[in-house]
Amino acid sequence: MMKFTVFFAAIAGLMAAPALAQNQDLGEALGEGGDVADVALDGEALADDGPLRGTVTDESDWSDIGIAIPAFATDRNRTTPANVDGTEALGREVARVITANLRNNGLFKPVGPDSLPQPSFPQTKSPSWGTWSGRGAEMLVHGFVVAQDDGTLVVGCYLYDVALQDELIREGYEVRPADWRRAAHKCSDLVYSRLTGESPFFDSRIAYIAETGPKDKRVKRLAVMDSDGANHRFLTLGSATALTPRYSPDYSKIMYLSYVDGNPRIYVYNIGTGKQTLVTENTSPTLAPRWSPDGRSVLYSMAVAGNTDIYRVPVTGGRSVRLTNTPGIDIGGSYSPDGSKIVFESDRSGSQQCYVMNADGSNQKRISFSGGRCATPEWSPRGDQIAFTRIAGDFNIAVMSPSGRGMRVLTNGWQDEAPTWAPNGRIIQFFRTTRNSGRSGLWQVDLTGDNERRLPTPVDASDPAWGPIRD
């Protein structure tokens, strides 16, 4: 009986909506992505001595490390769908991707393949030390690209310390040709993690809202891209306004708000099938979708007779549990990484402020007392910080501890809002709106506030949502 009830609730929650109408703004399905399989590379297993120096928040030393990243070699130049000129040209592209990753985040001083000699295939495992020490490089990245008979690619990635003339770490990845960039991101992550001691973040994706058109007739489409802006796709066509996407922890779905039926409603978009379902069957508007860390349940905010509260519902459908019940606007919500707590936004005190509650809605306590208003709080994947939109005259991105202490403002735009964390909790993306024109773009900043840059997007952009590191 219990099983039947659950099954029925799931059907009611996910399948009752008229499928045709709610799918009418959707583009072609993206399909499932491929896997990256780790492969063993010949050679001794290496002891990991831990990071070389510092942490990101030290803002010191290692950001000046010179890293040489020459083209990845190939055993023989073979044709591959990944590059019209074959595996040799692909090896150069892989090195370019790694160079851009390490440079764009202000982390190192990388030198890429276009100004470096090309190592031979055997040299990837036995570097020509003199060549590199003579160029002032402290670190050296070598690698290879091999096309196998079945078409799959094996990418090898090696990090060497030039002064020590020693190998620090190596990894190998087997990917479909379409996923060659993932191998480059995995190699970037390997280098970054080995040198900083931080968790990886390059092999991740970003969902966001692509914006076009004049300020009073803005077209807002759901779009996705890799962490470096590559593999960009529009998922909706633009006939209905789309807002506030969030990737599921396993990248199989995106929750977002769409006006496709004329009302603001949260949909669960399935990336593999390209179809979507309502997160909950209800006549009231649903806003601000959020995933739980395990991906099993979701938070949404629902306005009933003008009063907005936060609810939790299993992702498979079923009964919603109301977590807040004040007369004010309670909205959003972001889980602590262990799933035990939720930070959310409420104007119950008279203005937008940030509150923390237990995951069952108990023990709601305000944490923001640093002046100004606190909006769109997002718990760091590391658990140690909460990023939020601080409204004090202008709108800026700030961080504080989960108890509300140690508030630091990281940006200084006219309107910076909606922070989202890199998978390793070291970089924050947000969107910046320009006064008067209303033009918007994605930006990112590290926790020092020093390394800020705009992310290239094909058109204007808002509401970035950074997904987790990919398996």
Add this chain to the structure above:
Amino acid sequence: MNSMKATMLLVASATALAACSKKPPEILPPAQVTSPTPAPIDNTPSQSGPIVGSQEHFAGAVGSSSVIYFDTDRFNIDSSDAAALQAQAQYFAQYPQLTFTVEGHADERGTREYNLALGERRANAAKNYLVSLGVDANRVRTVSYGKERPVALASNAAAWAQNRRAASIIIN
């Protein structure tokens, strides 16, 4: 003309009675304030004028009263809002076959999600006030567009004041 007035009164009182039997709205509108009686509505449209059921006809009848405005982060119905909503209620009493949408909007100086919730509040505040004036709640749909659909495009106090609004739109 007399019989017309009588019909209007009957319709108005009937909808008022219907409204009375409903439970009170969750957000109560503020106490009514005395306000100037809105101009009488011309209910005999000329042959060439806009047809009943069009937004044009509604706007022609109530003028600027089809939109009400709010202070920053507020959603209360002030005296000028009340006067505008009374003009709307009078129109909707005259054309009981009409249904309509109240769109709630916010200015750009707010975060996106909060503004969607704020627009909901504003649309519902306007709806609740109309219902308190006798308009059947079933005739009024609400929708919030947050800050996504501004009418004034500059980034200054005057433009933001125009964008913090609840606009009534005829459905049929």
